[in-house]
Amino acid sequence: MLAKIYVTPKRGVLDPQGKAVAQALHALGFAEVGDVRIGKYIEVRLEGAAGEEAAGRVREMCEKLLANQVIEDFRFETVDDGGKRS
Amino acid sequence: MLAKIYVTPKRGVLDPQGKAVAQALHALGFAEVGDVRIGKYIEVRLEGAAGEEAAGRVREMCEKLLANQVIEDFRFETVDDGGKRS
Amino acid sequence: MSERPPVTVRTAEEHGLTAEEWEKIVSILGRPPTFEELGVFSAMWSEHCSYKSSRAHLKSLPTSALHVIQGPGENAGAVDIGDGLAAVFKIESHNHPSFIEPYQGAATGVGGILRDVFTMGARPIANLNSLRFGAIDHPRTPQLVKGVVAGIGGYGNCVGVATVGGEVYFDAGYDQNILVNAFTLGIARHERIFRAAASGVGNPVIYVGSRTGRDGIHGASMASAEFAEDSEEKRPTVQVGDPFTEKLLLEACLELMESDCLVAIQDMGAAGLTSSSVEMAGRGGLGIEIDLDRVPQREEGMSAYEILLSESQERMLLVAQAGREPDVKRIFDKWDLQAAVIGRVTDDGLFRARWHGEEAVRIPVQPVSMQAPLYRRPAEEPKNLNEMQELSLASLPEPRDCEEALKKLLGSPNLCSKRWVYEQYDSLVRGHTVIGPGSDAAVLRIKGSARGLAVTVDCNSRYCLLDPYVGAVIAVCEASRNLAVSGARPLGLSDCLNFGNPEKPPVMWQFQQAIAGIRDACLSLAIPVVSGNVSFYNDTDGRSIPPTPTIAMVGLIDDVSRCLAQGFRRAGDVIVLLGRSREELGGSEFLATIHGQVRGTPPWIDLGLEKRVQGFVRAAAADGWLRSAHDVSEGGVAVALAECCLASPDRLGARVDLEPSMRSDALLFGESQSRVLLSVDRQQWPRLRDRAQRDGVPAEAIGEVGSPHLEIGDWIDVPLDELAAIWDGALERALRVVA
């Protein structure tokens, strides 16, 4: 199984990375660009795990390690891809 | 419109962060964790843009700036969320 | 601004103000404050901004000397360093934010102190940091250390200011309350030192830097919950640092200071826009009027209260000459920064803030500072002090194997190499670094001059716990000694007084004792205090941290090519021990590491001898008589010798003999003060000995440099490689616990 995890800066928390990229895109002529927010995208392969229980474990990983909940939110989805690499 | 962009390390490119996170997860008792790969998740809000053309623009942003194709792959999706914040 | 809740004494109490303070506010205004005004008072009268518990005591510190250009009271202190230049410096704490979010807390701590220094017109050339963490095996420690160190590096490296030194200690007393103290040193030309006093009625007040968000709003969390329907939305958020913007701000401000448009400038630190406005108006004896709607905002729907009290980073407030707004704007445009005129200087002595066309704040400026509360809080010696000070050496068994003890000490987190920490810092950028991290003090050259500056930061909080007066005396002496062994003469110090809750009489007692210690040491060594910071309320669950009066000190070297580092340089040199060794182990690292005890009284210190030793080393260094110098501190002579070997560029060992005049553990590991290890050319030694005798400095040749081993009498004979392996990687090994 594959867990796809999205970690994003919390609302209201300054995102200097996003700010800088928005400015750069404007400078490159992408005038239509509004807000940009940059987070992490993490793929975790899980051996032999499945279903509800696996989801619970992924949540735990996020809470314990992958997201810094003081400044970041996270969400995730799990896909059963038969063990193939994405 | 909102573009959700995923930038991931190319296969074969070193991902020391992914390796370190996998190790840390093991140490925390998540024995089921296999490979971990860490990339970027970028949300770009696009004002007044839509459809095919917007997608073309997003592709251009990725190729020009958001991903370095020597080491990274990208993919993206666009969602019309009526201009709401995600 | 309709439908606002009535502001009462209860609201004030929720803002951390007392009933008497509330009465005072009402009498100053002649009416109850608005909600925004209450926010302003609570911020300005907080311990952090008003120093209400410490002010009375800080007055006793010596702050003047002929070379002091700016003492305490401005954003940073400044001392003359010759050639028309001044050294501008200050240390500041960022303890609580770093415990909550170590990376960002430490990063924004560095950002804040950098702004304090460049606000004065100085180009920052060096950063230092003083860190205290809990026990190394406390489950939270590794993450805190990694986060804090990465944050300090992440910010300083990106801004392009070299981080050249610091200290790191581990002690269970900081398990729940780490300390992150950051220091910046800058250089300014005398005539370009800027101050934060507004002047010129009608001059524009200009906001520059990042937009304002809801970051770290003081006291707002509970207060706003009452009237906000969407309280989640308005919760104060952690401050995230943006070092790139800081770099632009630094360059833009320094460029602006070269022009003649600038009247006054102040960074927006604690209590943000409010305190910078009130302080600039207050120092100039004038008023300031601002329009909150014109403040660049990051988020929608911010309230007046939030804009006034936001602590968003990387912002500055300045007063420019009327009519020069376009020049100011041009400079900030060049650096892609915002500059918004948000108000003007007035002659009415009021701080007024308009919002949505109404006046939300109208406060007389002088009373906010002049009538700020001032407390002489009760002080009382801690009940367990006598018991802690008891130590009977007779009951301690002497170590059977001193070599084992040395190895254990060198591998202990407090004495091992801090390389893992300082390699994460760019210690070279801008090319001033003559001696970087890894010696007693860092040494920086002054470009275009033969001179150099030496900087160090020191405090042994174990000594301060056992006797805060003596501990503080030693902190000042050790800092000064670290400068002396680098060849420098101290010019001034900046202190960061980290203590527990001042409302507790034992904490207040520790504080008063420490101040007295700093005062006496400064008077004796003739070192003025030119800036500083007090951090109270470092307690968690009713437990206070050990008193930690951190001392950062800056010194001058007339010929920087004569500066000294601690490592041995040449085989065959004579090793000389200066000072007197006593049989004392109280509060030592040896006692803590080998016997697991923190007790006894700190080492004896004789300020007269201290002064003579320092003067002697400095003079000998200036005359080029010495090859290396190192002060003897934690771990005693044995550890100091090992450090001289390990810091030697060629990893030279040493053969040493010590007169067995006392217990072996006290002889090898005792921490008697005012001692220094020198290495000198054999030819030079007789001359040096005579000079020492003349100067009343005990000096003894104890051995010789050069051997692949460190040998000390019959006690120790160990290959340097073995010591290096223990010492070098110890911190990394200890921290490589689960990420």
Next chain:
Amino acid sequence: MKWGVLVFPGSNDDQDALWALSSVHRQEAIPLWHKDPDLRGVDAVVVPGGFSYGDYLRCGAMARFSPVMQSVRAFAAAGGIVLGMCNGFQILCEAGLLPGALVRNRSLTFVCKRVWLRVENDRTALTRCCREGERLQIPIKHGEGCYFADESTLRDLEARGQVLFRYVDAAGEATPEANPNGALRSIAGVMNASGNVFGMMPHPEHAVEAIVGGEDGRKLFQSLIEELEERAARGGGSRRRTTGRAT
């Protein structure tokens, strides 16, 4: 000779490069502001270290779009000498003027220390005052200095002598322990195929004075100075004498 040192917002070692060139090597050296495409007639361009534009997305990713870089591209295409150090190396890779990319250090931490480099090719404009196999002690300071390129690129680089320096130990061996960032094949610096664009992670501009950490970096600047003088003496003719070695 006249040197231009690019200044981006966030450049930090620009002052060090200017100092090394003007105060130490007695060259004429001027800053070139990123918004201005005019190279003001310089004979060589230095892309300095730092954190251009904060390096918030990827190191060097944004700098390459600046007006000055468009001119540098043309300058390089015409055979002009361009040297990128640290962030400058990252920028040149991002701009496609040098092959490969620089990724996060193996340790995941920033690292600042003096390292040993071994000169791999002494027939280049940057190394002509060195001997092949010679060791230089020069500091590094970066968080993303791990050189990466795909296998075939690496093979080409090696075959054409485009690898300039490798990280080595005190004995001159390219061991894994001596590799401070995990760079593939211990590569610390490379040049382009025509031998006029150079990139290296170490900072030679921080190794030009004994009092602040050594003088080994001087040889590299001296090499370029000699190259430029020789070119000038030839009347700006063929700019291609010391190019990549075809082995």
